[in-house]
Amino acid sequence: MTTAAISLRQVSHRYGATTALEDLTLHIPQGEIFGLLGHNGAGKTTTVSILTTLLKATSGDASVAGHDVRDAPHEVRRAIGYLPENVAFYNDLTTVENLTFFARLSGIRHPETRIAEVLEFVGFTGHDRERVGTFSKGMRQRVGLAQALIHRPDVLFLDEPTSGLDPEGVKALRELILRVNADWGTTIFMNTHLLSEVTRTCTSIGILRSGRLVHHGSLADTVGTFPTEEALERAYFAAGSIPS
């Protein structure tokens, strides 16, 4: 039996009077590239925030890489990489200085070799000594991905990774996601609105509607054997009409 890399059991979350997640149960096996779809405000970032230990769910249980997010947050953080939608850097510091700062904070004492390796992996050599503040969105995304991969994580979380990227950036990101998954066996959890990318990269799909999971299935189960953006769009809107 395949081990679940990510599990949520009856997870609900409220921000004051706003219910962001309602009774979310979801198990994602190791090695999957999972795409979470949903309208603005559906609860995608809330889900990722709970799984990355940035937010404590109001109720329910969640675990990542075999560690409970509530009881073992440090173990979870050591096992994951996270690229938030707007990754923050020290803009006056260079690529290497930013990554060194992050790596030391994460407990890597001599990170030089790791940083060089990961920058090569994401194809970002040649900008090591440039200030991050001068970078385009696509370049910042690469540094963010290098940062998220510095530990060779078991599970990588990406929140709207393609937002603001040009077609070259989207293609480069897709190739990297596929390579991380293929070379390292990393499980990937991605929040996205870009249906065309989901059909090209994801092996399974979840759809959230107003905090409720209305669909979870493999790419083939969701859109058939010829996955097209049109087929996924049909499945996406059909899932929205299923009463839950």
Ligand SMILES: Nc1ncnc2c1ncn2[C@@H]1O[C@H](COP(=O)(O)OP(=O)(O)OP(=O)(O)O)[C@@H](O)[C@H]1O
């Ligand atoms: N810090 C917060 N305080 C109060 N309400 C919040 C907070 N963060 C999110 N919400 C609300 O919770 C719900 C879910 O938000 P969330 O950001 O998880 O959705 P999302 O699917 O990621 O949306 P988007 O696609 O716009 O990023 C929304 O109604 C949102 O307004």
